[in-house]
Amino acid sequence: MMKGKPMKAWILGGSSGLGLELVKEAERHSIDPVTLGRNSQLQVDLSDRQSVEALCQKIEVMEAELLKDVSFFVWNAGEFEYGPFDQAEKLASMFAINADAPTRILQTFVRRKKKLRSPFHLITIASVAVWKARADMAIYAGTKAYQAQFSRSLALEFERDLPGSKVVIVHPAGMKTGLFPASINTSEFMDPREIAGIIWREALVQEKFCDWFNVLRVEGKPSVSRENVSPELAYDELPKYNTGGFGG
Ligand SMILES: NC(=O)c1ccc[n+]([C@@H]2O[C@H](COP(=O)([O-])OP(=O)(O)OC[C@H]3O[C@@H](n4cnc5c(N)ncnc54)[C@H](OP(=O)(O)O)[C@@H]3O)[C@@H](O)[C@H]2O)c1
Incomplete structure (x- = not known):
């Protein structure tokens, strides 16, 4: 990268909640954010296959x-979506938005980055739901x-094929965002602005090619x-930590 040129961060889902705070926090670190999503600079509806293909085409050229x-x-x-598995209505869109569409977008992006020999840092916002089992969240988890x-x-693969790249996987506990239905009381949840600060701070000092961490309430x-x-903790709280349960 040329000296003095600001670094850019593509932020998939940067219009609200944690994503919006990650955008603001990027700017505080003099990183230029470019948002991707329905209400974003690079528009894409992750639940719509044609829209995802159109974005991939744009990245391709x-x-x-x-x-x-x-x-x-x-x-x-x-x-x-919160509720019993057999009554889930958002199965297809949760698979599309949380898994399928971002994978396709990343595949196109990585293909181009590899051809350009241009490493990058993938910041994956996962969840404590990855390892903490909770009823009524099976598809999401x-x-x-x-x-x-x-x-x-x-x-x-990055270490082998695109050296200099890094990956960090973040597992936040509950944050006060619009992700949840009104029936879930988020008043005790964490402030996404604080979490965005932590995520950029950790990512910017990351040395290992792959890192992962939880952000829990203590x-x-x-x-x-x-x-x-x-996995042994899947049904229990981590000692000393509160993973942000829904009180039920
Ligand atoms: N809130 C929590 O307690 C919590 C805890 C752990 C992990 N997380 C994770 O944190 C991430 C951010 O969630 P949040 O809590 O900040 O929720 P949020 O405020 O609802 O934000 C969701 C983001 O996803 C994007 N998105 C949703 N549907 C989309 C679609 N069809 N196409 C394109 N983009 C779409 C939205 O962008 P557009 O509206 O612009 O499309 C929005 O920026 C998620 O991955 C969530 O799983 C959240």
Whole structure:
């Protein structure tokens, strides 16, 4: 990258909630955010296959210099439905928004980046739902687990094929955003602005090619933990930590 040129971050789902805070926080670090989503600079409706293909086509023919400038790809967009599995209405769109469409977009993006030998940093916003089992969230949790393990595995290909690239997978506990239906009381949840600050701070000092961490509530405050993402804890709270349960 040319000296003095600002780094760019593509932020998939940068219009609200955590994504909007990641956009603002990027600017505080003098990183240029470019949003991708329905209400974004690069428009895409992740639930609409044609719209996803149109964006992939745009990336396919995008000017090389524009793509080379992209130092970060933040995979943040997500959809959530709360309720018994057999009554789920958003199965198809949760699979599309949380897994299928971002994978396709990343595939086109990575293909171009590899041809350009232009490494980048993938910031994957997963969830504690990846490892913490909760009733009425099975499809959501499954798609987030896909997102996390996909990213972790992709990091090995980056190390081999696109050296200099990095991956970080973030597992936040509950944040006060519009992700949840009104029936879920989010008043005790974390402030997404604080979480965005933590995510950029951690990503910007990352040395390992692949890293992952939780952001959990400890005595009401967000706290970073790498000590355990363990299946044995799937039905329990991490010792000392509150993972942001829904009180039910
Ligand atoms: N809130 C929490 O407690 C929590 C906890 C752990 C992890 N997370 C994860 O954090 C991420 C951000 O969620 P949030 O809580 O900030 O929720 P949010 O405010 O509802 O934001 C969701 C984002 O996803 C994008 N999106 C949703 N449907 C889309 C579609 N069809 N096409 C394109 N983009 C779409 C939205 O962009 P447009 O509207 O512009 O399309 C929006 O920017 C998600 O991956 C979520 O799983 C959240």
